[in-house]
Amino acid sequence: MSTIVAPSLLSANFLNLEKDIEMLNRSEADWIHLDIMDGVFVPNISFGFPVTNLLKKITKKTLDTHLMIVQPEKFINEVKETGSTYMNVHYEATIHLHRVVQEIKNHGMKPAVTLNPHTPVSFLDDIISDLDMVLLMSVNPGYGGQKFITNTLKKVSQLKELILQRNSTALIEVDGGVNLETGKMLVDAGADVLVAGSFIFSSENPEELIKELKAL
Ligand code: DX5
Numbered sequence: 001m002s003t004i005v006a007p008s009l010l011s012a013n014f015l016n017l018e019k020d021i022e023m024l025n026r027s028e029a030d031w032i033h034l035d036i037m038d039g040v041f042v043p044n045i046s047f048g049f050p051v052t053n054l055l056k057k058i059t060k061k062t063l064d065t066h067l068m069i070v071q072p073e074k075f076i077n078e079v080k081e082t083g084s085t086y087m088n089v090h091y092e093a094t095i096h097l098h099r100v101v102q103e104i105k106n107h108g109m110k111p112a113v114t115l116n117p118h119t120p121v122s123f124l125d126d127i128i129s130d131l132d133m134v135l136l137m138s139v140n141p142g143y144g145g146q147k148f149i150t151n152t153l154k155k156v157s158q159l160k161e162l163i164l165q166r167n168s169t170a171l172i173e174v175d176g177g178v179n180l181e182t183g184k185m186l187v188d189a190g191a192d193v194l195v196a197g198s199f200i201f202s203s204e205n206p207e208e209l210i211k212e213l214k215a216l
């Protein structure tokens, strides 16, 4: 299976989102990663549902929503409305994670749990069998363009081991500071999905970079 590439719209040109979505539609990108922030769970605010609801009209790519908000359980209906296939909730942002994961499934979406850089992979022991994906943050969430935290490579290997032990089918996604160099190390360690924002959108030729990330 080639690497799944999920460009993060956070680094797109918000004054001309349609143009960037058209570029992604033409590209080999598999998914589009949508970063929703609340200014509480993370020290920044991005875009919300009025924006993401418009995107499904202009793209056929799989939507992967990453909620960097407290109490993500309050917004399951809203995420469903965006047409998202994956709903990522942070381990650190909800008390009743098991309940939220079941609710996401009941709404016909695939549940994914996101871990901040300091949260150990072992905390997923009792939930991994219920998940379609785990998202490992390789930067502290809230901003694009940050430096990759290399400890993530160890976490990818640990997660791969846990997934194999439990016969889980969960994908391993990594988000933050991904470029061709860090992306290669991540794929070698066992990552299935690479999220990349600034690396793709700051390029003169984003379609080519997407192609290169896919080939890692
Ligand atoms: C950060 C977001 C990321 C962000 C990644 O909190 O979750 O998805 O867009 O940006 P880069 O790829 O620039 O690190």
Ligand code: ZN
Pocket: 008, 033, 034, 035, 066, 175, 195
């Ligand atoms: Zn993200």
